[in-house]
Structures are given as structure tokens and as C-alpha cells.
Amino acid sequence: MFAADVASRETMGMELLRCEAGLAEMRMAVTPRHLNGHQICHGGFIFTLADSTFAFACNSRNQVAVAASAQIEFLKSAVEGDVLTCLGVEQVLQGRHGVYDMRVTNQRGEVVALFRGKSAVLAGRTVLGQPGQPEQPLREKR
Secondary structure, three states: OOOOOHHHHHHOOEEEEEEEEOEEEEEEEEEEEOOOOOEEEEEHHHHHHHHHHHHHHHOOOOOOOOEEEEEEOOOOOOOOOOEEEEEEEEEEEEEOOEEEEEEEEOOOOEEEEEEEEEEOOOOOEOOOOOOOOOOOOOOOOO
């Protein structure tokens, strides 16, 4: 899934550090392309880091899942040179819906933002997972 995520990987410069059942962790260095007119990291980029981490966490059980809702609390500014890490953890997965919490911190361990997302599981698997085949989305009709 990360290999196909051009927005997170190339546009935003994010790295996927880990992804396991119910959990994902990503990192992004704040560069000049991330700065707003106040010369701090644009909140939309912090949201995108958290949202991308949410996407990997809620798809980590090999079920296609999409965001149903999300909210964020910005707690501290990030500046050029900061390295932001986002850890996303599944809180509840019940039926077709899951709730996930993301914590964005800087390289000093200071909390930059808290994000909560609700996912909706769709039909299909995230990856084929067959040996010798590249990971590809597989969507089944309902």
C-alpha cells in the first residue's frame, strides 16, 4: 500500500516506520515546502501525516478501510528542521467501524498534535499477499 501512496511518499516526504495489526508509525521531516506564511509547518501537512498514519493503521488487518471522520487538536507549532513522528493505535474495531488515535510528536518528544479517526471497513482486502506477487489492492464487489 505504501509503494502506491505517491501523496505520502513523494509529495509529503513521509516514511513508513512500521505497520502491524492495529498500529502504524510514520515520520516526516519539516522542510521549506511544508511552511506556511508564518514560517511554521502548515497545519494541513501535520493533519496529512496523521491521516496517512491513520490509513495504514486502519488497513493493517488486510481489510480495505477508509476514513469516515477525523478530527485534530494542534498543540504545538513545528518548524523547519523538526522531525515529526506519528504513532497511530487502534482503540476499537467493532463490526465495520474502528476508532484510531494518532499522536504526532517532534524529535524532542513534545506533542505537536492529537488526531482521532473513525474508519469504515469496505469489502475486499488491502493486499493480495500471495508469495511472488507484488502487493496490489484487491476490491471485491459487495
